Amino acid sequence: MDELITWPRGASAGPEGAGVPAPAGVVGGLAAEATTGIATEAAEAAAGDPGGWSVGLDVGGTKTLGVLVGPDGALGPRVRLAARPGGAGVAGTAAEAVRALVAEAGLAPGALAGVGIGLPGIVDPVAGRVEHAVNLGIEVAVPLAADVSAALGGVPVRLENDLNVAALGAAHLLPDPAPDLAFLALGTGLAAGLVLDGRLRRGASGVAGEIGHLVHVPGGLPCPCGQRGCLEQYASGGALSAAWPGPGDRPAPVALFAAADSGDAGAVAVRDRFAGAVAAAVRVLLLTTDVAHVVVGGGVSELGDPLLRVVRARLDDEARDSAFLAAMHMAERVTLAPRGVPVGAVGAALVGRKES
Numbered sequence: 001m002d003e004l005i006t007w008p009r010g011a012s013a014g015p016e017g018a019g020v021p022a023p024a025g026v027v028g029g030l031a032a033e034a035t036t037g038i039a040t041e042a043a044e045a046a047a048g049d050p051g052g053w054s055v056g057l058d059v060g061g062t063k064t065l066g067v068l069v070g071p072d073g074a075l076g077p078r079v080r081l082a083a084r085p086g087g088a089g090v091a092g093t094a095a096e097a098v099r100a101l102v103a104e105a106g107l108a109p110g111a112l113a114g115v116g117i118g119l120p121g122i123v124d125p126v127a128g129r130v131e132h133a134v135n136l137g138i139e140v141a142v143p144l145a146a147d148v149s150a151a152l153g154g155v156p157v158r159l160e161n162d163l164n165v166a167a168l169g170a171a172h173l174l175p176d177p178a179p180d181l182a183f184l185a186l187g188t189g190l191a192a193g194l195v196l197d198g199r200l201r202r203g204a205s206g207v208a209g210e211i212g213h214l215v216h217v218p219g220g221l222p223c224p225c226g227q228r229g230c231l232e233q234y235a236s237g238g239a240l241s242a243a244w245p246g247p248g249d250r251p252a253p254v255a256l257f258a259a260a261d262s263g264d265a266g267a268v269a270v271r272d273r274f275a276g277a278v279a280a281a282v283r284v285l286l287l288t289t290d291v292a293h294v295v296v297g298g299g300v301s302e303l304g305d306p307l308l309r310v311v312r313a314r315l316d317d318e319a320r321d322s323a324f325l326a327a328m329h330m331a332e333r334v335t336l337a338p339r340g341v342p343v344g345a346v347g348a349a350l351v352g353r354k355e356s
């Protein structure tokens, strides 16, 4: 069901990509109380100078999440629409989401400084095109930015990779004046988005943070990338579902952790292997970038504190015999993405108002 809600009331949508429907209900006005700790200078630097109202959209295979962000960085109304496949479907849904959000705030689309869209696939932020977004039903390059802009009467529209907008959104929500973090997405796959010293790091060829394809187990499970034993095969939602298919009445991570808690030795082994692989991902991120925070998001982060506990415990175990690792305080630098906030859409709104 399509919904328009005002943040943060009724905020139960779960972490980024969690896929948990928020309660329905239309509430007028902006939630000014939601501004605490956001709109940091560095986050703005990451996205460019703030230029007024903007809308951010996080486009996924099943839904589009949108949020209106005010000139001061405050989060306004948000919307959730069911996905429609293909370039025309994605563009139409995006335009519909923008119209709904600006109408809720009593604005016209022309009042927006811009619209940012985060989406999977190969995204060309400069050309405003996306291709190979299989989950969206997009194969060949689609000029999505131009298509959505045309549908909205010429409002500037910018595209960005979904992981990058999640990292920017997580940075925006930190109280730090110079947000420095890796957003570790535990979804179907495993990858990280990086905001270093307040700036998004895409990489020379756009693959910065693709740590899911570091070899974790030499000669291990085959990976679609062509290697064997990739970290993604051990530390992702897809890996958990494969290792613990479960009865199917609950998401695999939930079923696994419940079984482990009840003492099932097999579940404990799977959970510990998973925690070890996630800890390895955290360690790699800290040792290569020394980011202040590793923020864990994606569908698996819906587990909440039980996930955080096992990952932190594993990091502490590893630090026990290493003064070097102990001095890094790895465990305390890992946090979960804020629940009930559409982190990716927030980051997309920052991209949308970039002056470039």
Ligand SMILES: [Zn+2]
Binding pocket: 212, 213, 214, 223, 224, 225, 226, 227, 230, 232
């Ligand atoms: Zn791989």
